[in-house]
Amino acid sequence: MSHPKYRPATLLVHQGKDRDPATGAATVPIYQASTYHHEGGVSGEYDYARSGNPSREQVEEAIALLEGGVRGFAYASGMTAIGSALSLLKSGDHLVASADLYGGSWRFITGVLPQQGITVSLVDTTDPDAVKAAITPQTKAFFLETPSNPLFQITDLRAMVEIAKENDLITMLDNTFMTPLMQRPLDLGIDVTIHSATKFLGGHSDILAGLTTTADVGLAKRLKYFQNAFGAVLSPFDSFLLSRGIKTLKVRLDAAQKTAQTLSERLEAHSAISRVWFPGLCNFQGRELHFSQATGAGAVLSFELKEELQVKKLLEGVKLPIIAPSLGGVETILTHCWSMSHAAIPAQDKLQQGISKKLLRISIGLEDVEDLWEDLDSGLR
Numbered sequence: 500m501s502h503p504k505y506r507p508a509t510l511l512v513h514q515g516k517d518r519d520p521a522t523g524a525a526t527v528p529i530y531q532a533s534t535y536h537h538e539g540g541v542s543g544e545y546d547y548a549r550s551g552n553p554s555r556e557q558v559e560e561a562i563a564l565l566e567g568g569v570r571g572f573a574y575a576s577g578m579t580a581i582g583s584a585l586s587l588l589k590s591g592d593h594l595v596a597s598a599d600l601y602g603g604s605w606r607f608i609t610g611v612l613p614q615q616g617i618t619v620s621l622v623d624t625t626d627p628d629a630v631k632a633a634i635t636p637q638t639k640a641f642f643l644e645t646p647s648n649p650l651f652q653i654t655d656l657r658a659m660v661e662i663a664k665e666n667d668l669i670t671m672l673d674n675t676f677m678t679p680l681m682q683r684p685l686d687l688g689i690d691v692t693i694h695s696a697t698k699f700l701g702g703h704s705d706i707l708a709g710l711t712t713t714a715d716v717g718l719a720k721r722l723k724y725f726q727n728a729f730g731a732v733l734s735p736f737d738s739f740l741l742s743r744g745i746k747t748l749k750v751r752l753d754a755a756q757k758t759a760q761t762l763s764e765r766l767e768a769h770s771a772i773s774r775v776w777f778p779g780l781c782n783f784q785g786r787e788l789h790f791s792q793a794t795g796a797g798a799v800l801s802f803e804l805k806e807e808l809q810v811k812k813l814l815e816g817v818k819l820p821i822i823a824p825s826l827g828g829v830e831t832i833l834t835h836c837w838s839m840s841h842a843a844i845p846a847q848d849k850l851q852q853g854i855s856k857k858l859l860r861i862s863i864g865l866e867d868v869e870d871l872w873e874d875l876d877s878g879l880r
């Protein structure tokens with residue numbers, strides 16, 4: 500890593516390499532090649548693109564620098580990043596995971612891992628005693644998400660690390676919602692940080708991408724081995740777009756967070772809304788804990804409507820947000836969690852977790868706050 504002494508805003512712009520080492524070009528080019536010439540039969544720095552590519556290395560170095568890892572890894576999607584981190588487990592192992600998870604993570608953890616002989620307990624990780632009680636002699640790792648999605652439950656990362664250390668477990672955290680700018684889990688002792696870079700890091704709703712990083716040299720070796728063996732790497736073109744997105748993360752996130760704060764307060768006071776979940780609200784449950792391990796509230800909030808009928812009206816009435824299962828783009832994205840982001844979770848489980856049909860999630864984009872408010876307010880009437 501070339502310049503770890505810089506502060507995050509500078510790292511975002513300059514990343515691991517701030518110009519093409521070969522030509523001095525202002526951006527690292529899209530090295531669109533599958534293989535590399537072995538001069539005289541001898542491999543150089545690169546030999547085959549699954550194992551290494553300069554465009555991909557650009558974002559792999561960036562995430563390691565931003566999170567304080569020894570090495571970063573870029574994958575074809577956030578789910579690949581999650582699956583690759585979970586490849587640290589083997590048949591016979593047991594995983595403890597947060598019950599309130601991103602829908603795709605829930606599907607992978609409950610649907611795929613058991614087929615590989617890995618048993619799973621989904622527990623309320625906001626309760627350290629429940630986590631301790633779920634540990635068995637086979638438990639090898641924790642898979643966590645905080646704030647959770649869509650109900651913004653806050654898990655005490657320091658407490659999780661302490662329990663994990665006592666039991667010799669690997670801790671993994673999906674840090675997609677906070678990004679390395681607002682939450683640096685490796686500093687708190689988390690072993691592996693995971694991102695869906697499709698969201699804030701990419702930032703423009705134009706790629707699927709995933710990242711992992713770790714501060715542990717042994718884990719980095721195992722992640723590298725799996726990345727090369729499995730081969731679900733991020734393409735050179737998507738790496739270029741991700742690197743470009745990362746450069747503006749701070750200004751985008753700062754602006755979106757400010758708008759999210761204003762809108763969360765106005766939505767909370769709105770007569771059509773029964774509840775708003777956003778860490779920036781004064782009465783947010785878990786606020787103190789969240790701000791003890793993160794520096795911002797983020798730019799995503801959830802709210803519940805009083806009447807189920809109003810969901811359809813709102814989704815038909817709003818003009819600015821795209822209505823879709825995603826977040827972290829320059830455009831505001833409105834999600835009906837029940838039928839979109841959390842569609843993979845059976846109705847009974849959703850209801851048990853508190854995800855009702857009246858729940859909506861909104862990822863605030865970079866539009867003017869007043870335009871967004873007028874649009875939402877008219878959709879809620």
Ligand SMILES: *Cc1c(COP(=O)(O)O)cnc(C)c1O
Pocket residue numbers: 576577578579601603604648673675676695696697698707708709826
């Ligand atoms: C979107 C998302 C994922 C999955 O990422 P993809 O890039 O869609 O594969 C995982 N975790 C969280 C929190 C997400 O929002």
